[in-house]
Amino acid sequence: MAATNASPIPQTTRAARIGCDIGGTFTDIILQHPDGRLFLNKTSTTPQQPGQAVVAGIRAVLAQSGLAPDAVGELVHGTTVASNAILQKSGARTAVLATRGFRDVLEIGRIRTPTMFDLAWHKPEPLAPRRYRLEVNERIAADGRVVRPLDADEVRAAARRLEAEGVEAVAICFINSYANSAHEIEAKHILEAEFPRLLVTASCDVLPEMKEYERTSTTVVNAYILPVMRRYLARLQRDLEAIGIRAPIHVMASNGGMIGIAAASERPVFAVASGPAGGVTGAARLGASTQAQDLIVFDMGGTTAKASIIEGGVPALTNEYEFRDGISVPSRFLKGGGYVLKVPAIDIAEVGAGGGSIATVDAGGLLGVGPESAGADPGPACYRLGNHRPTVTDANMVLGYLNPVALAGGTLAVDPAAAQSAVAQHVGTPLGLSTLDAAHGIRHIANVNMARAIRAVTVERGRDPRDMTLVAFGGSGPTHAVDVARLLGTRRVIVPVMAGVFSAGGMLAADAEHDFLRAVTCRLDDADPLQLETVAGLLRRQGGEALAAEGYDAAAVSMVLKADLRFVGQSSELTIALGDAAIDRAALEALRTAFLQAYRETFGYAADEPVELVNLRLSARGHRDDRLAFDGLQVDRAALAGTRGERLASFARGAPPVATPVLARAEIDALERAGPLIIESYDTTIVVPPAARVRADAAGNLLLALDA
Template sequence: MLPSSELHPGWRVGADIGGTFTDVIALGPAGEVVPMKVLSTPPDFGTGVVTATTAVLDLAGAASSQVTAMLHGTTVATNAILEMTGARTAVVTTRGFRDVLELGRLRRPVLYDLSWVKPVPLARRRHRHELDQRITADGRLTPPVDDPEVRALAARLKVDAIEAVAVCLLNSFLRPDEERRVAELLREELPGVYVTASVDISPQPQEFERTSTATVNAYVGPTVHGYLTRLEEGLRAEGVQAPLLVMQSSGGLLDAGSVSRRPVQIIESGPAAGVTAVRELARLLDLPAVVAFDMGGTTAKASLIEHGEPFVSADYEVGGGMNVARGLGSGAGYPVRTPSIDIAEVGSGGGSVIAVDEAGAMHVGPASAGSRPGPACYGQGGELPTLTDANVVLGYLSPEALAGGRVAIHPDLAAKALSPVAEQLGREVPDAARGAYEVAVSSMTTAVKAVTSERGRDPRDATMVAFGGAGPLYAAALARELGITTVIVPAHPGLFSSLGLLVADTERHEVAPYRPETALQQEFDRLTALVTTELGPDAVVERQLDLRYRGQRFELRVRLDDGEVTEELLAAARARFHAEHERTYGRAGTDDLVELVNLRVRGKLPSGVSIEDVLRLPAGAGRRPSTRECRFGEPVPTPVLGRTDLGPEPVDGPLVIEDMDATTLVPPGARARRDRFHNIVITWSAA
């Protein structure tokens, strides 16, 4: 491997936005690793990114002009949907299909809750319009689009002050030029309005999913475009001239211009960056199965990585609590058909609010105190009790400061915030705090089981890698609950998603539906040309097939080997499909039942940065060991160490291990050591 100075002559900066903190990590030309963690700055999150970037460069002694890559993970698209603050959106479709968003699919996330209400469509009915045209199932136009009708419609949209338009014509994937012509006419008539053609986002069958994807893209488009424009301007004003690359939901980077055209691809931008870092760590440590556990300020997330690759789903939902479209949990959000790492999410984070319901049961989240005002212990005016306040009361977090001293801690305010909860439960404050900790652990098992048990995988066969600002505090307890015996807390755990940005490849995806007349080799050549045109001739291209059994609704994705598409290659792909289907669902069919649905090409431009390059500890990472009282049912004097105080020999818990960006808790009954890559390795005994 070439040294970093030969790979990258300048500085690479990765910046990830969270609900509470903005995390930045810089990698220098001589291998320097400089971390920075600051409070996020809602509603203008970009200000925090610019501030943190200049701060980390000042700390590194580097000039802004030395930055050669600016890499970013953001929640701006997700927040626009969760907070319903996206653009005023219209949908243009074929006559008779105005209500496809409301009809949707007959799926409910909760079978017996009669009060459950379907998500409100992102485009209101009065803003959904029909054109008197039709593309038939065999691709004929009966009739074609009438240009004057489109121009008249544009005039109506202008009167309605529409900010974004999604064009989704019936069967447009068969005649994409027809839909693109409508979109182009609308762009001509509506300058400044964000117009999306569904065939440019998801050129696949199934009208509801394609329409929903295009509508989500249009709804978040102006928000994402404006955010990225302002962020680039802010960085340029500070002298950072490097191109801005944004993390996609699939785990690869994409240039900001392409993201602005297809922002639906970055719905899970931040979480995907963390999983990407775990993927590289799993490859480095040769771990066959890994559960990536990421707990930040607002949510806890889990993903499964097998043999060095995470599951990448073609369908998921956003805005419905848990973002993956699987099983009985689907139907709660807005379907999106773009490649996304399969990540399950629950509303339990450091800033999650603790409450007691009318029946006397304790709940943690999904409401969050965020970064403004934040947990009560931050002393910024927050009064609601949060998990962070509970952790301070329990002694798990420093009673003085977090984030390298940038966030002061006030234990008295934490105890005061938890007092009403304790009174409602009829318990002492420390007992209520411990109860909140255990409730959070129980809640987070849901996310892990969603990516393991529900996929036919046993979580006990996996190693857990814990990161995020709060992940290392809960990982050991969560692992014990699930029967996982080993937990790894990597270096820079609180900034691990930012670290993932530094090692991520630049990536582009293309998809095409399969039709009986499709010449497979010719179609793969066309998709490959699209990818290599964007990424360059050095791109590494992988071909994939979406397969299912006849009569099934959902597909599984498998790899198609390199080389000319022959029956032998297709047979190998079908064999992979049978094996994956049996592993996931417990049964497999025969070749004559297999149907080909979509062709996919993924192009990657390797970053050239190894995970080893960024696992180094910054200078002065040590601390003076001390002892403080922590509660594990009963108060226990607990050693407080720095990461460098651990050696290769295991040390019995309880232990508290403090990094600048996160705190790791080793409970009684567990042991911890530090490996040669500076990972904290926590193990539970068989008992």
């Protein structure tokens, strides 16, 4: 049974709110006190039972704030449970019920490879093996007509076979069900009524859209992670209740909004990119408060680095991305390398380069960094918890950037000698380099990998990173921000308050958001405005009902209607926002104009061809009065504390280390200071190298300027 919220959420509350972001290395917790103060905690992630770190971190912030557990009114949660299930292939044993003749849609895919001449590339194994992909007799035509009725006895026979094979979850994906979902609904009812042990996902409930492969892949991913996500959320709810927290739980969705625990338990595919989305949402709020509208979002944690862009104050969104190992890019140019998820998501590129990424030298003498990570257990070599291989954190320790006694506000003891030994033994000696030069090499390769991810969402999108401001956060982001900015030609960097736990803070700034879609394929010239307005009305009703179920009244709800358009004959679309007025002929003409403009901006030209309307989309948002604002944060002073003094740090290969001032973040004010400088706080370390300057704005954000 899916977990449910304990109670609806009011639009205004004086209760405490908690944001929680589970990363590969640390679990970050922020408690927003009813009086506005913020309390932070970083706890090592517990990969086998992620909820343990969540509970431990919540206990810590409750103790810091002096609040009782029953003072918590809401928990917003970003989780990697769904994404880890896909990466580790630890999801459910999953089957597919398909129309006869369409059993191998998952295998055929789009007949693409991510790199044409890579002979070592292997196609990802389908999450539903062929033996569990069964066919049944039924057929719906493209216009929604029933060509062949569903054979219910074949559905039952297939279900009996799958139960005997130990299948846990079934994805129902019939051809053209986006035009008429009757057969999928009938099959779903049969399975739920007669085979209750099977968890069922029908494609019409997840993605009622044309494109057979994309719809099947998305539905299979949802079925694959469904039992894992349900078990995790149910257990988390029990664990929180055990310590006295009975507040509603919201899950961060991939689109940058939050959804209730009930929705996340039914459609977890919408929360696969849960964690990274929180940071981008927070960066958009931060940009609005600092008057910086065009931002590069750079989030470097312990395991991966993520990049996205914000233009005009709005995060870049995509309706499709591929989830895979290595660099994960929702690019229109790079397809075929992973599992397709055709769901609304913030356009994020991810690369396996974090503080815990391991440096190796291959048989040919080539130095590489990541994607393998030391994670939270055992962690970098300097943690002395069993790992002896060098990581990016160890390289930063060798270079003098990190506190040589302890990290995370003194809670995590470190040993610089262990970092020195790991870098020297595994990189320096094999390559004939000094330990310092080896550490510079590790750091530089990590920086180049991260710059590559940023270029994937800027240069590949026709955006010039030199015209934008880099917002750096995550536990390791501020340590690398200036060097990455130099590689991109960017001259301005913002390090926000509570940068090391910023994604958790971004979750507290999010609105509730649900997305709905209806296929309405027709030429724009032939579209019937009344028919489209009827479809839009159905979508608005769905959105209102979803938010009402989570406690939002009509006054706190807004709706954003969008349309997917393309030129006739194309297979991919651009999503264009519709106005608030009713759909009429003038609105459709304005839609055409907006599409042509967006097409020119994206591709550099616009064809003189008929325009086709493919889908209507609706984003329904529930707004809160108490969401976190970034223009007047009251962070607990302990989170800004750090050591004060001086230590040797190396800023250039071949140059001797220099005595570098070390300051606590709380000491940085509006007076501009020139690098080199190291700034420490509880949650991160900010490195200001030579030829860079830093000052704090009125809200406490650090503004770094790079000299030419």
